[in-house]
Amino acid sequence: MSEIKATNITWHEGEVSRDERFKHLNQKGCVMWFTGLSGSGKSTLACAVESALVNLGKHCYRLDGDNIRHGLNKNLGFSAADREENIRRIGEVAKLFADAGIITLTSFISPYTKDRDLARQLCEKDGLKFIEIYMNTPLDVAEARDPKGLYKKARAGEIKGFTGIDDPYEAPEKAEIVCMTAEMSLDDEVKLCINYLDENGLLSA
Amino acid sequence: MSEIKATNITWHEGEVSRDERFKHLNQKGCVMWFTGLSGSGKSTLACAVESALVNLGKHCYRLDGDNIRHGLNKNLGFSAADREENIRRIGEVAKLFADAGIITLTSFISPYTKDRDLARQLCEKDGLKFIEIYMNTPLDVAEARDPKGLYKKARAGEIKGFTGIDDPYEAPEKAEIVCMTAEMSLDDEVKLCINYLDENGLLSA
Numbered sequence: 001m002s003e004i005k006a007t008n009i010t011w012h013e014g015e016v017s018r019d020e021r022f023k024h025l026n027q028k029g030c031v032m033w034f035t036g037l038s039g040s041g042k043s044t045l046a047c048a049v050e051s052a053l054v055n056l057g058k059h060c061y062r063l064d065g066d067n068i069r070h071g072l073n074k075n076l077g078f079s080a081a082d083r084e085e086n087i088r089r090i091g092e093v094a095k096l097f098a099d100a101g102i103i104t105l106t107s108f109i110s111p112y113t114k115d116r117d118l119a120r121q122l123c124e125k126d127g128l129k130f131i132e133i134y135m136n137t138p139l140d141v142a143e144a145r146d147p148k149g150l151y152k153k154a155r156a157g158e159i160k161g162f163t164g165i166d167d168p169y170e171a172p173e174k175a176e177i178v179c180m181t182a183e184m185s186l187d188d189e190v191k192l193c194i195n196y197l198d199e200n201g202l203l204s205a
Numbered sequence: 206m207s208e209i210k211a212t213n214i215t216w217h218e219g220e221v222s223r224d225e226r227f228k229h230l231n232q233k234g235c236v237m238w239f240t241g242l243s244g245s246g247k248s249t250l251a252c253a254v255e256s257a258l259v260n261l262g263k264h265c266y267r268l269d270g271d272n273i274r275h276g277l278n279k280n281l282g283f284s285a286a287d288r289e290e291n292i293r294r295i296g297e298v299a300k301l302f303a304d305a306g307i308i309t310l311t312s313f314i315s316p317y318t319k320d321r322d323l324a325r326q327l328c329e330k331d332g333l334k335f336i337e338i339y340m341n342t343p344l345d346v347a348e349a350r351d352p353k354g355l356y357k358k359a360r361a362g363e364i365k366g367f368t369g370i371d372d373p374y375e376a377p378e379k380a381e382i383v384c385m386t387a388e389m390s391l392d393d394e395v396k397l398c399i400n401y402l403d404e405n406g407l408l409s410a
Contacts, residue, residue, distance in 0.1 A: 004399060010257065011254070013253070013256075015252055016255050048218070050221050055215050061304075061305040063301070067304070071301070096272060190216055194209060194214050198209040
């Protein structure tokens, strides 16, 4: 098991820099922030983009409800203050991952412009690229898909404050990438995202 | 800038697995949790270990007061509940980094056994290696160093609840690595940490 000889262990004082991390991975850490209604295809696209990036030899990580809601944010509910804190923490963690050199994909409804803008500012003021990807899906299309049966419950009044039904979704006005999901194939959406990263120099360092 | 041809973009459905991430980086994500008094040398050693790992071609990230207290945990104070939540969030984030494949170094006093054990359990129950590194420094040695002048302030009563002065430090009883910092050189401490990772198969995947 042991392959490291003590003579190979060298180190220097001071901190390893972000640039060193980026060079080591030959990519620039950044945040790809997927936003849209429940059922708009955020997680499906984020997974597919992650897969495409791994096939290109890039290193990514996805933050989503599965690994956040039951962990870091398990002590948060669905009040206005808790929803804001939910997105704030995700923004802060996404920034740390980007600083670490990782192409970080977040997949949350994140319905409020103010909260998404806060996440953007956290990254941008620290010199990290933030890419907002708006899954533009008409409500009737998302509701017809209803993959988790949530719209049905919201219409029946079993879920209160559900985005698109009795709570607003504030559509991004300046998203870097807009996916017209009712008209585009998943393959075209993936290519749109990868090409954006490539054209912005994020796939090398 | 654009080097990616659309024909090179391939992807598969489903999630990229932890194993794929580990293989891609040729290492196993894990958490190296440095604990000890203020002035015990946690951050100095964590920086040196990070540097040594980068020289070995490994990918790391350090979580410390600088990038956590002013970001993710900026809405926490120093009450008992807030200190516990501080360490809980750090544990959750460190787990996410380890899951992403990163050798994650955390450098916080983390004085209470209960909180450190919670961080350990978060990792271990998810199949991730948690390595507690106890910087065993006598209080008088740490206080004589006093690199930030904090002991002086605590003795003067200007800081309340300071670990080692008027708040306890609960020493780990089963730390994976113990650094007797008053007797060991920094170089020996670095080698102890790197050899531990190597012998436990964490530097390959």
